Amino acid sequence: MTVAIIKTKAEQGIVADFAAHAQRLPGDAATGKTRTEAMAAFARAGLPHRRVEAWKYTDLRVALKAFAPIATGDQAQVSAADVDEALGSLAAIDADRLVFVNGCYRRELSTPKPQVNLFTLGEVLRSGGALPALKTDEAVVSLNGALATDGAVIDIAEGEKLAKPILVIAIAAGASAQLTTLRHAIKLGTGATATVIEAHVTLTGAAASQSNSVLEISAGDAAGLTHVLVGLEGNAATHIETIAATLGARTTLNSFQLTASTGLARNQMFTRFAGEHAKLDISGLMLGRGRDHIDTTLVIDHAVPHCESRELFKAVLDDTARAVFQGKVIVRPDAQKTDGKQMAKALMLSEGCEFDSKPELEIYADDVVCGHGATVAEIDPAMMFYLRSRGIPKEEARVMLIESFVGEALEKIENEKLREVLSEVTRIWLSARQA
Amino acid sequence: MLEIKDLHAKIAEDGTEILKGITLTVPKGEVHAIMGPNGSGKSTLAYVLAGRSDYEVTSGDILWNGESILEMSPDERAGKGVFLAFQYPMEIPGVSTMTFLRTSVNATRKKRGQKEYSTPEFMKVARAAALHLGVKDDMLKRALNVGFSGGEKKRMEVLQMALLEPTLCVLDETDSGLDIDAIRIVSEGANKLRGPDKAMLVITHYQRLLNYITPDKVHVLAHGRIQKTGGKELALELEKTGYAEFTGKAA
Numbered sequence: 001m002t003v004a005i006i007k008t009k010a011e012q013g014i015v016a017d018f019a020a021h022a023q024r025l026p027g028d029a030a031t032g033k034t035r036t037e038a039m040a041a042f043a044r045a046g047l048p049h050r051r052v053e054a055w056k057y058t059d060l061r062v063a064l065k066a067f068a069p070i071a072t073g074d075q076a077q078v079s080a081a082d083v084d085e086a087l088g089s090l091a092a093i094d095a096d097r098l099v100f101v102n103g104c105y106r107r108e109l110s111t112p113k114p115q116v117n118l119f120t121l122g123e124v125l126r127s128g129g130a131l132p133a134l135k136t137d138e139a140v141v142s143l144n145g146a147l148a149t150d151g152a153v154i155d156i157a158e159g160e161k162l163a164k165p166i167l168v169i170a171i172a173a174g175a176s177a178q179l180t181t182l183r184h185a186i187k188l189g190t191g192a193t194a195t196v197i198e199a200h201v202t203l204t205g206a207a208a209s210q211s212n213s214v215l216e217i218s219a220g221d222a223a224g225l226t227h228v229l230v231g232l233e234g235n236a237a238t239h240i241e242t243i244a245a246t247l248g249a250r251t252t253l254n255s256f257q258l259t260a261s262t263g264l265a266r267n268q269m270f271t272r273f274a275g276e277h278a279k280l281d282i283s284g285l286m287l288g289r290g291r292d293h294i295d296t297t298l299v300i301d302h303a304v305p306h307c308e309s310r311e312l313f314k315a316v317l318d319d320t321a322r323a324v325f326q327g328k329v330i331v332r333p334d335a336q337k338t339d340g341k342q343m344a345k346a347l348m349l350s351e352g353c354e355f356d357s358k359p360e361l362e363i364y365a366d367d368v369v370c371g372h373g374a375t376v377a378e379i380d381p382a383m384m385f386y387l388r389s390r391g392i393p394k395e396e397a398r399v400m401l402i403e404s405f406v407g408e409a410l411e412k413i414e415n416e417k418l419r420e421v422l423s424e425v426t427r428i429w430l431s432a433r434q435a
Numbered sequence: 436m437l438e439i440k441d442l443h444a445k446i447a448e449d450g451t452e453i454l455k456g457i458t459l460t461v462p463k464g465e466v467h468a469i470m471g472p473n474g475s476g477k478s479t480l481a482y483v484l485a486g487r488s489d490y491e492v493t494s495g496d497i498l499w500n501g502e503s504i505l506e507m508s509p510d511e512r513a514g515k516g517v518f519l520a521f522q523y524p525m526e527i528p529g530v531s532t533m534t535f536l537r538t539s540v541n542a543t544r545k546k547r548g549q550k551e552y553s554t555p556e557f558m559k560v561a562r563a564a565a566l567h568l569g570v571k572d573d574m575l576k577r578a579l580n581v582g583f584s585g586g587e588k589k590r591m592e593v594l595q596m597a598l599l600e601p602t603l604c605v606l607d608e609t610d611s612g613l614d615i616d617a618i619r620i621v622s623e624g625a626n627k628l629r630g631p632d633k634a635m636l637v638i639t640h641y642q643r644l645l646n647y648i649t650p651d652k653v654h655v656l657a658h659g660r661i662q663k664t665g666g667k668e669l670a671l672e673l674e675k676t677g678y679a680e681f682t683g684k685a686a
Contacts, residue, residue: 029636076655124576144502185641210668243584289590305624366453381488381489382525383525383527385485385487385488385509386521386524387539388486388509388510389485389486389487389509389510389518389519389529389536390510390513390535390539390595390599391510391513391514391539391540391543391546391599392510392538392539392540392542393509393510393542394508396538396542397510400527400530400535400538402525402531403529403530404528404530404578406529406531407528407529407530407578408528409531411529
């Protein structure tokens with residue numbers, strides 16, 4: 001017997017909004033059909049809720065009361081100085097920029113490198129190209145497929161070593177909230193290396209948005225990608241991000257994900273090892289206060305032997321903030337000599353905060369090394385006493401110990417300049433506590 | 436002058452009384468040793484002097500230069516010149532030793548109404564002090580005490596003591612876990628900090644540290660009270676007879 005689930009207001013609303021505005025979304029008739037199918041798939045599945053195991057701690061049916069109007073592309077007045085202001089410390093990153101405002105690429109604010117094969121999904125769609133279909137049973141990805149307006153398409157040719165990072169900036173700039181949908185793709189040819197930083201920010205004075213982004217990473221053999229995701233959209237924002245990565249043989253992916261003060265964030269990443277001797281090193285920080293809810297969900301598919309995965313996530317939680325870490329590692333029957341380690345640690349600054357950590361190891365091979373761990377702690381009173389006995393006042397000592405806690409994750413960022421910038425973002429978040 | 440007056444203290448969590456009426460005076464310019472068997476309350480006394488909140492003072496008082504420090508926080512006490520060299524210094528990952536030292540010294544200078552050091556000024560001061568104690572530049576860049584050997588940690592304590600310019604130094608088992616060479620280096624560092632304006636309390640289980648830091652007086656602590664006070668020769672006597680005479684007197 002199937003029980004019909006009553007559609008929530010948000011689900012009904014988005015279906016109606018799509019029906020009314022679909023013709024304003026970019027793309028030809030074929031793309032229109034792809035969108036309609038994707039929307040139908042979303043409508044069938046509905047928003048993920050707590051009975052869906054992977055969304056156990058982040059029930060979107062409950063959390064998302066309503067969707068904001070679909071962003072279909074506007075030209076909000078935004079200057080380069082506004083972009084820098086919204087970026088804050090991130091503006092110091094020396095990079096080629098691709099700027100998306102309310103889900104639309106803005107050429108005049110961007111500084112793409114001419115020699116790199118770099119274009120945007122909006123251009124592709126407007127010139128009659130197809131919206132890449134996504135095979136997925138993730139409702140949020142279906143929703144992305146229906147509504148995607150734009151995104152960065154970064155294609156690094158075989159053997160090319162990109163010296164300067166690419167900074168992909170998504171800015172919410174509307175006077176009222178919008179639902180923005182970006183679809184990015186990063187493709188690395190054999191032996192190619194690049195650094196791509198994704199920043200999600202809100203313009204000063206603008207309404208925080210709902211964003212539902214998808215990033216597809218496909219890396220050939222012996223490639224190297226450093227990926228950084230920074231979410232600083234504000235306490236009123238909802239941020240959903242799905243990253244799907246496929247790594248070729250001997251390829252390394254370093255990913256660092258920092259989410260600070262986001263009302264509702266779900267960052268989910270699915271990585272599949274397609275070639276042997278590849279490495280994934282993913283780490284990050286979840287910094288929450290007020291009623292923030294930050295969810296990091298990682299699925300790593302060791303489909304082939306001799307691959308290595310490392311996961312280290314740290315949460316600093318205050319007030320009634322909540323962080324979720326779910327780490328699933330699948331080791332397929334053939335994937336002998338798999339080496340996987342996972343660690344999630346939370347520092348609780350108040351009694352009202354919550355940390356949920358759920359490791360899931362599905363191991364079908366017998367010659368593997370897989371480990372996981374989780375800790376939840378308060379600030380160590382013995383360390384606190386040591387610092388204060390050296391004349392350091394309480395608040396300063398506290399900040400120092402929180403910095404000490406997050407330092408282990410930040411140290412994973414190899415690029416010194418980038419590490420310094422993200423440390424600064426963390427420091428600013430910490431110092432905002434007293435205000 | 437340090438005056439400890441009939442000090443009683445218990446473990447805050449379970450109420451166990453550890454200090455049961457300690458009375459002790461250390462005039463400026465003097466070094467006093469506190470010796471005693473394990474569990475006599477030596478480290479508790481050190482922590483209570485520095486203001487650790489795990490212990491609750493139930494009666495008595497601690498005066499430093501005529502002012503009660505009991506109600507002061509640990510950092511306020513540091514501002515007043517109190518310094519405790521820890522038996523087990525804490526490891527603080529992710530905080531560089533140099534950053535910690537600068538924060539600590541500047542916070543203390545601020546409390547004393549002295550001008551704070553700029554970063555380059557402080558680097559100069561810290562490097563010069565480090566050189567005297569054989570603390571390598573590399574150690575100053577590393578995370579505080581992380582991966583330091585026992586000797587390196589104790590040298591780091593003495594370096595902090597030199598930089599913070601305390602007037603009341605409490606050394607808690609500074610010799611524990613050190614070989615003779617390390618004891619000599621650490622003691623030389625501590626001896627340099629002796630002076631007419633300073634009082635020093637050296638807490639130790641063994642007499643050997645007192646070969647290097649000669650005390651003016653020796654107090655024997657057992658069962659939470661001072662059982663005997665004498666000159667430096669008392670330490671040598673204890674080395675021969677042990678603490679049996681005092682441990683027998685269970686209350």
